[in-house]
Amino acid sequence: MKLYDLSLSGNCYKVRLFAALSEIPLTLEPVDLQGGAHKRPPFIDLNPWGEVPVLQDGAVLLRDSQAILVYLARRYGGENWLPTDPADMAEVMQWLSTAANEIQNGPSVARLIAKFGFALDKAVALQRAERIMGLMERHLAGREWLALGRPTIADCAVFPYLALAPEGGLALDAYPNICAWISRVRGLPNFIPMPGL
Ligand SMILES: N[C@@H](CCC(=O)N[C@@H](CS)C(=O)NCC(=O)O)C(=O)O
Known part of the structure; x- marks a missing residue:
């Protein structure tokens, strides 16, 4: 493959x-x-x-x-990472959509501007990033994983650009629940990093 x-x-x-x-x-x-x-x-x-x-x-x-x-x-991946139960599958899919929309247009665009010099609107990207990071911080209060109470592809889809947010000028210090979740993802068996993490 x-x-x-x-x-x-x-x-x-x-x-x-x-x-x-x-x-x-x-x-x-x-x-x-x-x-x-x-x-x-x-x-x-x-x-x-x-x-x-x-x-x-x-x-x-x-x-x-x-x-x-x-x-x-x-x-x-069997039923572990994306189950076929309709409600469970949809709960994971919500986060794939968030990854492709709010995360892409927020922290990911902020990183494109800061790290790669893309001529995009920095103020808008930072505003969008802060909105989704605030929503995620509240979602992760009292939760270990984004969906279904266990690691799923929701975590894989959202993790990269949140963990890379500091490269876009977005400090994570104000988001303790996001930081704790990042640590949990990093602690998964067979975790691999990428440059910048
Ligand atoms: N929705 C796509 C976005 C893919 C994407 O934006 N890829 C970037 C690299 S991170 C790319 O290839 N950009 C080249 C270009 O747009 O010219 C995905 O989630 O895979």
Whole structure:
């Protein structure tokens, strides 16, 4: 199974992290984003969006980190990481949506601006980040994990850009429940870090 990957990408790291935690072997295929390889063939033929990550598992070809987590969890993870009970599945999916929306547009964009110099609106990104971090801080009060009271792909999807928030100029000190959850994720068996963590 091949993951088209970028080591500094939190979206790619979601997939690397989940594969490590659930002991799914992955072959990493680095994509040279700086050199523009993601916008031309052969990569653009795999993903017309021109974005990593992309997963290739035999005949299955997928873009989007959330979709890849769903595929891997259902294909290889049994009921543990993404159960099939409708309410339980939806509880996890809420967080995948949060990862792709509020987290991406908040802490992830703040990091793109601060670390990579993207010309995006910093004030808006910081405001969005503080809103979602406040919501998450309250959600994690009295909870160990984001969903179902146990580690799921919800934690894998949200973890990277929250743990990397300081790279976007967002201090985590004011968020003790988020910090405790980050420590719990880091303590999971087979946890792997990424650059910046
Ligand atoms: N929704 C996608 C977003 C993927 C994404 O934004 N990837 C970035 C790297 S983190 C990328 O490839 N950017 C290149 C570009 O947009 O030109 C996901 O969750 O995988």
